[in-house]
Amino acid sequence: MKMAGRSPLVSQMRSWLRSGLGFRGQTTLWLSLIIGALVGLVIVAFILLTGRLAARMYPPGGSPWLRIFVPTLGALISGLLLARSFPDARGSGIPQTKFALFVGEGFISLRTVLGKFLCCSTSLASGIALGREGPSVHIGAGIASVLARRFNLSPEQVKAMIPVGCSAALAAAFNTPIAAVLFSLEEILGDMHAPVLGAVVISSATSWMILHLILGDEPLFHVPAYQLRNPVELLIYAFLGIVGGVASALFVKLLLDLRLAFRKLPRRTLWLQPAVGGLFVGLLAWFAPEVLGVGYDYVERVLGGDLAIRTVAVLALLKILATATCYSSGNAGGIFGPSLFIGAMVGGTVGGIAHQLFPNVTAEPGAYALIGMGTAFAGIVRTPLTSVIMIFEMTRDYSIIVPLMISNLISFYISYKLQPQPIYEALAHQDGVVLPEGEARAHLSRTRLSDIVEPSASVDGAATVSELHAMFEASRHRVMPVTLQGRLIGLLHRSVLAAAPPNATAADLVGSAAPYVHADQPLSLALERMGEHQVDILPVVSRADVTQMTGLITLSSVLRGYRVDIALPDSSEAL
Amino acid sequence: MRSGLLLGVLAIMAALFSFDKFLATVEHNEINREADSLRSEGERLLATGQASASLVPLQRAYALVRTDRRSELSFARALAAAGKVLEADARLRHLLEIEPNDGAANLAMARLQVRRSNWSDAESFYHRAEYGHWKDTGQVNQVRQELVRFLADRGEQKALLSELLILEDESTHTLETQKQLAHLFLVAGSPARAAKMYRTILKREPDDTQSYVGLADTQLAAGNYPAALSSLSEARRLRPDDTAIVRQIGIATRLVALDPTPRRLRSKQKYERSLLVLRLIAADLAQCAARLPADIEVRELLALANAAEKSPPQVTNEMSESILAVAQELWKTRSEKCVGSKPPDTLLSLLMEKISQ
Numbered sequence: 001m002k003m004a005g006r007s008p009l010v011s012q013m014r015s016w017l018r019s020g021l022g023f024r025g026q027t028t029l030w031l032s033l034i035i036g037a038l039v040g041l042v043i044v045a046f047i048l049l050t051g052r053l054a055a056r057m058y059p060p061g062g063s064p065w066l067r068i069f070v071p072t073l074g075a076l077i078s079g080l081l082l083a084r085s086f087p088d089a090r091g092s093g094i095p096q097t098k099f100a101l102f103v104g105e106g107f108i109s110l111r112t113v114l115g116k117f118l119c120c121s122t123s124l125a126s127g128i129a130l131g132r133e134g135p136s137v138h139i140g141a142g143i144a145s146v147l148a149r150r151f152n153l154s155p156e157q158v159k160a161m162i163p164v165g166c167s168a169a170l171a172a173a174f175n176t177p178i179a180a181v182l183f184s185l186e187e188i189l190g191d192m193h194a195p196v197l198g199a200v201v202i203s204s205a206t207s208w209m210i211l212h213l214i215l216g217d218e219p220l221f222h223v224p225a226y227q228l229r230n231p232v233e234l235l236i237y238a239f240l241g242i243v244g245g246v247a248s249a250l251f252v253k254l255l256l257d258l259r260l261a262f263r264k265l266p267r268r269t270l271w272l273q274p275a276v277g278g279l280f281v282g283l284l285a286w287f288a289p290e291v292l293g294v295g296y297d298y299v300e301r302v303l304g305g306d307l308a309i310r311t312v313a314v315l316a317l318l319k320i321l322a323t324a325t326c327y328s329s330g331n332a333g334g335i336f337g338p339s340l341f342i343g344a345m346v347g348g349t350v351g352g353i354a355h356q357l358f359p360n361v362t363a364e365p366g367a368y369a370l371i372g373m374g375t376a377f378a379g380i381v382r383t384p385l386t387s388v389i390m391i392f393e394m395t396r397d398y399s400i401i402v403p404l405m406i407s408n409l410i411s412f413y414i415s416y417k418l419q420p421q422p423i424y425e426a427l428a429h430q431d432g433v434v435l436p437e438g439e440a441r442a443h444l445s446r447t448r449l450s451d452i453v454e455p456s457a458s459v460d461g462a463a464t465v466s467e468l469h470a471m472f473e474a475s476r477h478r479v480m481p482v483t484l485q486g487r488l489i490g491l492l493h494r495s496v497l498a499a500a501p502p503n504a505t506a507a508d509l510v511g512s513a514a515p516y517v518h519a520d521q522p523l524s525l526a527l528e529r530m531g532e533h534q535v536d537i538l539p540v541v542s543r544a545d546v547t548q549m550t551g552l553i554t555l556s557s558v559l560r561g562y563r564v565d566i567a568l569p570d571s572s573e574a575l
Numbered sequence: 576m577r578s579g580l581l582l583g584v585l586a587i588m589a590a591l592f593s594f595d596k597f598l599a600t601v602e603h604n605e606i607n608r609e610a611d612s613l614r615s616e617g618e619r620l621l622a623t624g625q626a627s628a629s630l631v632p633l634q635r636a637y638a639l640v641r642t643d644r645r646s647e648l649s650f651a652r653a654l655a656a657a658g659k660v661l662e663a664d665a666r667l668r669h670l671l672e673i674e675p676n677d678g679a680a681n682l683a684m685a686r687l688q689v690r691r692s693n694w695s696d697a698e699s700f701y702h703r704a705e706y707g708h709w710k711d712t713g714q715v716n717q718v719r720q721e722l723v724r725f726l727a728d729r730g731e732q733k734a735l736l737s738e739l740l741i742l743e744d745e746s747t748h749t750l751e752t753q754k755q756l757a758h759l760f761l762v763a764g765s766p767a768r769a770a771k772m773y774r775t776i777l778k779r780e781p782d783d784t785q786s787y788v789g790l791a792d793t794q795l796a797a798g799n800y801p802a803a804l805s806s807l808s809e810a811r812r813l814r815p816d817d818t819a820i821v822r823q824i825g826i827a828t829r830l831v832a833l834d835p836t837p838r839r840l841r842s843k844q845k846y847e848r849s850l851l852v853l854r855l856i857a858a859d860l861a862q863c864a865a866r867l868p869a870d871i872e873v874r875e876l877l878a879l880a881n882a883a884e885k886s887p888p889q890v891t892n893e894m895s896e897s898i899l900a901v902a903q904e905l906w907k908t909r910s911e912k913c914v915g916s917k918p919p920d921t922l923l924s925l926l927m928e929k930i931s932q
Binding site for chain 1: 580581584587588591592594595596598599601602605634638641665
């Protein structure tokens with residue numbers, strides 16, 4: 001009787017809960033929805049908190065001293081927190097997210113998520129010239145990682161949930177659900193055909209709905225209707241693409257160089273370094289308060305054509321300096337928002353000058369500021385497709401697409417030529433992490449070396465020439481990996497051994513630049529490397545540490561991976 | 576284990592939702608308060624004629640709450656007052672896209688079109704404002720009065736008359752608005768209605784000099800010159816030192832003496848008056864023609880007027896009618912040819928209007 005009185009929905013829910021939310025596919029679907037909703041709620045709280053706190057820090061008519069004191073103090077507090085309690089919460093969050101995805105098996109700790117929220121709220125509210133979108137992506141990815149682990153998903157599934165969290169975060173932070181999906185695929189995964197596409201879309205849509213439920217249908221920027229006055233304008237947009245590309249490359253180079261300089265400072269000053277960025281932005285803000293914080297208010301004013309050209313040009317320059325210094329000094333915050341600010345100011349300047357010179361054929365400067373936002377995003381973040389869709393979603397105006405594409409692609413090309421390495425890869429490199437490049441990532445969905453990798457085996461660096469002769473005689477391979485105290489130091493060629501002095505050790509005989517592969521790379525890459533270096537064995541190393549050997553790839557194992565049945569010496573014979 | 580975890584996550588989500596809602600409400604209220612304060616400040620500056628200074632707070636108020644139509648309207652008004660006509664136009668069009676029947680936005684747009692000399696658009700927006708949504712019905716009356724003034728300035732007599740008829744039906748009119756209405760009826764080409772209103776006023780206020788003068792104007796327009804003279808005499812009795820009234824009396828007296836249309840006139844009198852009217856008009860046309868390039872039509876008409884002056888052995892009413900027909904022809908030519916020159920004499924205008932009827 002009791003059962004008969006229970007609603008079918010409740011019964012079904014209980015059944016799902018008892019069975020652990022059904023089978024695996026269903027779990028992913030439910031988890032995507034949960035991640036989307038939870039990330040959306042957290043990011044909305046993050047936006048509201050940072051916005052409100054910043055408004056209270058700088059009340060209208062407040063003392064100009066506040067503009068120096070508050071960012072310095074804020075950076076000092078967040079610097080202490082970052083150095084003592086949350087070291088992984090430093091910076092933007094995009095490289096850290098990619099690190100977690102490609103190196104850390106999708107692991108982001110709850111502590112990092114909380115630290116990111118706390119440190120970014122502190123620094124952004126105090127007026128540090130960084131953005132909230134990058135940290136949001138890290139927070140979103142972190143929440144996805146934590147939830148996936150708590151739901152006992154496999155490591156592969158945990159990794160798959162990272163882009164799901166990223167897209168949910170970006171959809172809420174920018175109010176651009178399609179661009180969020182594209183960004184997760186284009187930048188985070190580097191694969192537009194990733195199998196997680198469905199889950200990424202679901203989480204993005206869920207998060208966007210949460211945003212609308214709480215904050216309503218307010219776009220990030222209110223922009224006047226776009227209009228292409230004359231086809232000649234496309235030439236000016238192309239010129240804007242060039243200027244945007246140069247400005248983007250300058251910004252990236254400055255940021256990377258400054259970051260290198262800060263990294264050279266003694267480690268004990270790590271807690272103090274963010275305060276340098278805070279003080280610098282405070283000093284700039286004494287003269288130009290517009291550089292403080294994310295600065296979206298001023299972006300909107302430029303879009304509305306309410307700022308003078310000279311002011312707009314100066315702000316572009318000051319924001320480049322302020323953001324580069326704040327980021328490189330180790331403050332918590334991203335570069336998405338500042339990219340849009342810089343782009344809007346560069347676009348506003350180009351548009352303002354063009355409108356003064358050719359008033360009859362050009363639109364208002366606001367239209368150029370809008371396109372400029374896309375050019376800077378494409379030039380700095382290097383996601384041209386995401387930037388086009390993002391600006392399109394912000395304006396909801398189809399007529400903007402063509403000039404936007406022209407400017408973005410030119411900016412992307414110019415920036416690529418001036419600074420070939422994308423900013424996030426360059427930042428990871430500075431941290432000693434080798435993230436997979438776009439071309440390599442395209443092969444990730446196919447057969448990877450991890451499928452054929454053999455157990456690690458190597459020659460000790462202390463082995464003598466006579467011992468090495470014996471080893472090579474027992475092997476038909478041309479080379480052997482050499483390790484010293486458990487770390488890979490290079491490859492030893494059979495040909496080198498023939499001319500070696502009798503008292504030399506293996507460590508003395510290895511070449512300086514040894515080829516290696518990573519487990520997530522495709523088979524074809526291993527073959528190419530073997531051919532390029534004329535070797536038949538390649539060490540497999542960790543992306544986090546290229547001296548840490550995790551396995552071995554032999555020519556025969558690669559051929560077996562391709563199902564080629566040819567008798568070749570295997571690894572056991574080799575070593 | 577998973578069920579407990581899921582319930583925990585759902586609980587966290589519920590708590591976060593409440594927290595977000597709380598934060599959003601706090602932000603919403605704070606922003607609205609700030610926007611209201613800025614809008615009040617901007618409207619105060621605008622009301623005191625500081626249009627440029629009002630732009631900053633009004634723009635900020637609008638930027639804070641984009642959905643607040645009051646802020647956008649005030650901002651648009653400030654833009655218009657500061658001479659930024661195109662921007663004001665764009666803002667008002669945006670407002671009217673959202674709510675096409677917004678009375679205040681339509682009125683602001685009508686005023687903007689007047690500034691831009693887009694008369695037909697202005698009239699159209701005035702009408703939309705008149706029939707648009709208003710919180711206070713008293714504002715509709717003000718809009719109608721503004722529209723009436725606009726139509727009177729533009730000389731749109733038919734449209735003006737239809738608006739005046741609606742205004743006349745309003746139950747509450749002060750003495751002043753009644754006099755304005757009566758005057759506007761005269762402008763709208765309805766002297767009978769104007770006269771009726773003045774008489775109603777004079778019944779209530781028999782010593783109102785202005786109403787006597789107004790009544791005289793309606794009587795002059797209707798061609799009832801003796802009655803006009805009588806009304807003006809009453810006005811002069813009440814205000815003997817008023818030179819304008821004296822001048823009007825002079826005109827009315829001359830009109831009484833010149834008018835060739837009364838039935839009581841004998842043929843000779845009618846002929847003499849007709850001839851006098853013809854001379855006056857011919858002189859007026861000759862004066863105007865002297866400033867114009869030689870015109871054959873004018874020359875022929877003036878010759879015709881000269882020929883009509885030759886007195887016949889016996890005058891008849893038909894002859895007077897012929898002279899008046901020539902006078903009308905001259906008057907018509909004068910109206911066409913002397914558009915840019917001096918305006919026609921009031922006396923002749925009134926007289927010819929009556930003759931043409």
